[in-house]
Amino acid sequence: MAHGEVLEFEEYVRTRQDALLRSARRLVPDPVDAQDLLQTALVRTFGRWDGIADKRLADAYLRRVMINTRTEWWRARKLEEVPTEQLPDASIDDSTEQHADRALLMDIMKVLAPKQRSVVVLRHWEQMSTEETAAALGMSAGTVKSTLHRALARLREELESRDRHESGHRALEREETESCAA
Numbered sequence: 001m002a003h004g005e006v007l008e009f010e011e012y013v014r015t016r017q018d019a020l021l022r023s024a025r026r027l028v029p030d031p032v033d034a035q036d037l038l039q040t041a042l043v044r045t046f047g048r049w050d051g052i053a054d055k056r057l058a059d060a061y062l063r064r065v066m067i068n069t070r071t072e073w074w075r076a077r078k079l080e081e082v083p084t085e086q087l088p089d090a091s092i093d094d095s096t097e098q099h100a101d102r103a104l105l106m107d108i109m110k111v112l113a114p115k116q117r118s119v120v121v122l123r124h125w126e127q128m129s130t131e132e133t134a135a136a137l138g139m140s141a142g143t144v145k146s147t148l149h150r151a152l153a154r155l156r157e158e159l160e161s162r163d164r165h166e167s168g169h170r171a172l173e174r175e176e177t178e179s180c181a182a
Contacts, residue, residue, distance in 0.1 A: 002050075009049045012058060013042060023063055026121045027070050029106045037073075041065040060136050063122070067137065071114045108158045116151035123148055 013020075017038075024034040024041070044065050045058075052061055109117055115137075122133040123144070134141045 005050050008055070009046055012055070016059065020059070020062060020066075023121075023126060024066055026125045027066055027117070029110065037066055037070055040069050044069070060132070063126070064136050064138075067114075067118045071118075074114050104162075108155055108162070111158050112151050112154060116147055116154070119144055119147045120151050120155075 020041075021034060021038050024038040025031060028034050028037055041062055045052075045062050052058055109120070112120065118137060119133060122128045122136055123130070128136065130141045130144050134144045137144070139147075
């Protein structure tokens with residue numbers, strides 16, 4: 001790669017790194033994993049930088065590399081779940097409603113398959129059009145629409161399930177409190 005292209009890539013990373021890190025953060029819930037994802041994608045993109053004819057499409061190219069990398073990681077993961085008799089208490093570090101909503105959303109996004117998650121992230125967080133999303137993911141616009149529809153239905157279902165569980169838990173606590181008071 002020519003020296004001028006190296007400088008061009010460095011400038012691109014310097015100006016776009018915050019936006020790219022936000023994209024990575026939306027693809028993986030852990031901030032450290034998001035940094036690793038972005039770094040891996042940047043290394044892979046650097047090797048092909050001279051092949052990107054239209055540098056205005058570099059963001060789309062890099063997002064695609066991040067999605068592919070995240071999918072590779074997901075496929076290679078080892079399940080680290082250990083069955084226990086008692087579930088750990090869920091805690092939210094920040095008490096503000098906005099952060100609680102974001103934490104809940106990031107948590108329920110885990111129920112989606114990688115393809116569904118990618119479509120939701122690109123369409124709703126990155127605010128890409130259906131056509132842009134289809135091009136970025138290498139699928140048809142119809143597939144994007146149907147995948148998004150199924151993903152949003154799954155998220156709604158998960159939210160409702162959690163809400164029902166939480167309501168039932170609160171009702172049990174009230175019942176126990178009332179029986180202790182009597």
